[in-house]
Each structure stands twice: as structure tokens, then as C-alpha cells.
Amino acid sequence: MKLKNPWPIYFKKDVETHYCPGCGHGIVHRLISEAVEELDVGKRTICVNPAGCAVIAYNYLNVDCIESAHGRGTAVATGLKRARPDLFVISYQGDGDLAAIGTAETIHSANRGECFTAVLINNAVYGMTGGQMAPTTLLSQKTTTTPTGRTSGNDGYPLHITDVVATFKGVAYAERVAVNGPAAVQRAKKALKNAFQAQIDGLGYSIIEVLSPCPVNWKMSPIEAWKWIDDVLSKEFPLGVLADRRPKAV
């Protein structure tokens, strides 16, 4: 019998990830490793891993990796790409990382059209530090720092960072996807490949926001977490292409 899903070459073999059961990080890691393999850029890929649950993604992704300070992934990616434009660069960031502490770096690298791809894991909380409010936390959502639910009066509103950067002319491709089911995962992979191809073609900045389950901090089972993405999270953050400035194929 033949193995139908051979091991992705850019995913390290025989390592147990430290992610919680049902966490979306593992799925996105796998999609990235498959996409760089299919687009044949794995051997020149550098992935930037800032503080967050995925800070040790380098233990799983079998590509060159560099750690960055919390929020500074896109600045590090800018430096990498400016010094070695021939490299393929991914900045893998949480929502707290990309849309709170790293907002300035996000906005300006996108606006300059830096030619790398940001992968934003939107799990509506700070995962690594134990489930505090993130900029993407929904109104009335309970977190460890919004014990009675987020209120607009005190905490403002969920931040739509990808929609913001999608308006910038330097952004070649922006899409919001989810990973809560087989069809969603396939769509997410296609989006990643679109963004990666935009980088390969030198078109500028690309970003894929992934609505990603964090069952532990949402206090749900993995299956409930999937359903919550469909029923609640994606109502605030609708899925779809937010910017596509790639030249139209003729």
C-alpha cells in the first residue's frame, strides 16, 4: 500500500509539538511547510518567530529560522529581506504580537511594501501568557484580563488590522482564512500559496490572517472551538480576500 500523505520535507520529523490539543498553530505550520515545498522555495526560506505560543516553531519547521522580540518580527523580516532580497521570508506572528505591541512595525513594513509574507494567527487571546485580552478579543468575550467580558468603554473594539493594511498600496495580497474544517484548511493553503507567490513575484507585502482555535483559553473542546469560529469569530472577522493587487493574468 502506498502512503497518500507523505511527510512534508520542510516539517521536522518525529517531534512532538508543544501545542495544546486542537490548537491551530500545528495546522498552519503544516500548511506553510507544504506550500514552500510545492512552490519550491523551502531551501531559501527564513521564518521569523517572535514571542508567542509559536516562538519555538523552529523546532517544527524544517527551514532556517530566527527568533525575534515580541512584536518585532516584521522589522527583523525587513532587515533580512533588505540584506538578502533573494531569500524567501515569512514572519509568523500572533495577534497580540502583530496587532498590539508590533502595530507600528506591521503598518510601516506593509506600507513600504516590504517583500515578505506575514502570517497572522488570530486566536482572539494572548495564548502564551495564559489567555489575556488581545487586540482581537471580541466584545463581551471573557479573558483572564477581561473577567466580565471585554467592553468597548474600557478596552475599545476588536482591531481589524488586516483590513487596515489591506488598504495600503504596498500590500500585494491580503486574505483572511480559518482552519476549522477540511474545506477551510484547503482554502487556507490556497491563500498562503497566493501570498507566497506574490512574494516570489516581487510584488510587495502579503499577509494571511488565520482564524485559529485556542481551545484551552477559550475554555472549549476543540470541536466547540471550531464551531465558535464559524458562529461568532468569523462574524466579527469575515473570511475572504481583503486586497489583491497582483497583476491580472491575461
Next chain:
Amino acid sequence: MNKEFMSGNHSFGEAAIRAGCKHYFGYPITPQNELGEYMSEHLPKAGGVFLQSESETAAINMVEGASAVGARVMTSSSSPGISLKQEGISYLAGLELPAVIVNVMRGGPGLGDISAAQGDYFQATRGGGHGDYRTPVYAPASVQEIADLTYKAFDTADKYRTPVMVLSDGLIGQMKEPVVFPKKIEKLPEKEWALRGMGSGPSRLMASFHIDPAVIERHNWKLFRKYQEIEKNETMYETYMTDDADIIAIAYGCTARIAKGAIKRVRKDGIKAGLIRPITLWPFPSQIIKDTASKIKKYIVFEMSTGQMLDDVLLAVEGRIKVQFHGRPGGAIPTPAEFARIIYREYQLESKS
């Protein structure tokens, strides 16, 4: 050799380009703007990249990226901006990434003023950012030395895989002097540790984080041994008229120049004063201070601060002789006459006792 007449801030830039620096990331702040402006004009011509970042925080992290793929890279700022860079400098130290950081100091704390000052000595020599690390610090006292030490800073950074700081001030940064630049480096050796994509080999990793404290402890001791090597090999200082001195001034950077002027004056009156000028602030030239302590009556430490390098002098002296301090903080600029008065006074006090 071609002598040029240039400002200190421009000399930082020219020396960096000659040292093979191809990338500069920075954010404007007085009194060092001429450095970024120089780079914006000359770095692209030299085949490099100048990028004005959105903040000093962003700049130092761009430095991390460029350094990780093996480039010689520089950032510069003045005091408040250097504070913003500290987290990034700590990461560079932890990741063992070479880079040159220029601080053209101004008055503080807070926004302070845009005059020359030396209030960032602690920040520069004590690590500045979090964690157990050191940063080699060069303190030029002339435009020529800005050129020489900036050039050297790149070598030190690469040799030890560490961030290196050149600590100057608004006075030397904006002053124009004749300067002869070192030869331009055309080709640098490959850095075999740099990230470059896997190519045909295994994937590489740059990380300072580890869940196991034992791993980080080992990493800290490894860094410590590296710092010991730097202390052994890289300490630099200048002595001026110390051989027959009864009283020795200790000062760095522009303050040392002012002190030299004062010593010339008092020598005319037969006062045997000399100067020790630390050129590296870390590693600090403690040995020469220990060695001279037994031969003289007193040290006078001059700083444009309320006394920071003073701590290092006191540690070196270990209470063996008296140490007098005279400082002008916050951007006030002392004169040779002022320092000369202090030397006369201290000399007379010593003769009486």
C-alpha cells in the same frame, strides 16, 4: 594619504562604509542627524541600503535581520533613541549577532536637551538592556578617532559576534576636524554561521529562548567566557604625561580633550598632572589605574555627568588613594580653565596634607 575636513557625524558614516558596512537603519534625532543623512546619500552609491525606520525600536530589529544573514550593519541614535534600542541590543547579545550601534549622547534624563553630555555611561557599559551581557564600548575623543574606532568596532563585532557601541557626544559629533580614513574594504570573508536558507544543508536556527534553564545557564557562561576574552584582548586607553605625575585626571571622550587642555595649563606652573583616557569604557582599563595608584597622590575624575565612570574608577582604585570627582551633567559643557582650577585646588590640598 588623503586628509579630509569633516564633521564627526559624517566621519561615522564614511568610516562605516569603508569598513564594508552595507546596511544602515535609523530614525532621526539631534545631535546625530548628519550621520543618517550622510548614509542616505553615500550608502546607496556604495551598493548598500539606507532605510529610515519608523522608530529606533524598528531600526535595531532590522539590524537583527540584516546581521543574521551576515551583513555588516549599523544603526545610530542619540540618548532617548538608544533607550528604545535596548531590548534589541539584548537580543543581539543573546543571539550573538554582530552590529555597530552609535550613540551621540545628549543631555537627559527624559527629552533633556540637544547639547553634548555623558549621562549614558551606565546604560552603555552595564548592558543597558535586560539579561546578563556586556557590550564593548568605544569612546572616541576626536573626529580622527571616530573614523578609526568605528572601523575597528566592525572588526570587534564580527570577531566576537557581539553588538558593539561607539559612544560619542554632540560636541565631537558636530565638530569638524581633519581626518584620514582607513582603507576601504572591498571584500569581507563569508560568515559561516549566517542564515542563508538551507540550500543543500540542514536548517539553521538563531534563538536565545529555551524552556530549559540549564541550557540558558550554559549559554550565559559561554557569553561570559567570550566577555573575558574581550577584556583580555580589547582594552584600550591613552596616557598623557602620567610618568612623573603626582595627580592624574581620568576622563573619556570630549571631556578628556578638555582635561588635556587643563593639564597643559597647570604644567606651565610646574604642577605635575597627567591624564588617563579610557578608550574602551567596557572593557574598562582598570589595570592601568591599579598600576598608577601606588605612584600618585590622587585621581580626579572629570565627567559630563554626576559621576558614572567614577564607579569604575573607584572599583579599580579599591580605596587605596583619594579620588576626587568633578562633573557637569545635563548638557553643560565645561572649559579647560574650569578643570585647571579644580586641578590647582586638589593639588594644593594634597601639598598641605
Next chain:
Amino acid sequence: MSKTKNKVVIRTEYCKGCGLCAAVCKKGVLQTSENLNKQGYYYMEPAEGAECTGCMSCTLVCPDLAIEVYSE
């Protein structure tokens, strides 16, 4: 057309028992084992007699690359 034979294999030591694979399998092929793996999770195992169609849905959603699907 002859029916292709498929087989699903769980890399039990890597499975975290999240149950997502079972939730997407329309054929009810996967079930929770009564045993714990070294990580301390009740891992998945193929149910006896159930027929895998090789649709790959389970492999798409498994966060831990713990599923292998074989076909003839």
C-alpha cells in the same frame, strides 16, 4: 470499477486525542482508544470493521501530523 482499498494509521505517540479527525470522518472510521500514550493523551485508533474511503479529510485537520492514510 474496482473499489480501492484504503487504510488509516494513527501515529499514536504524536496524537493528542483532540478528536477533530473523528469529527470530520463521514465514515466513522476513527475512535478514541482506551489507552493513554506517552504524552498522556487518549489517542485515536481505527474502529474495527469501519471502511476508510481515503478522502483525506482527517489528515487535513489533524494539528499534529498524526495520521497516515494508505491506499492500494
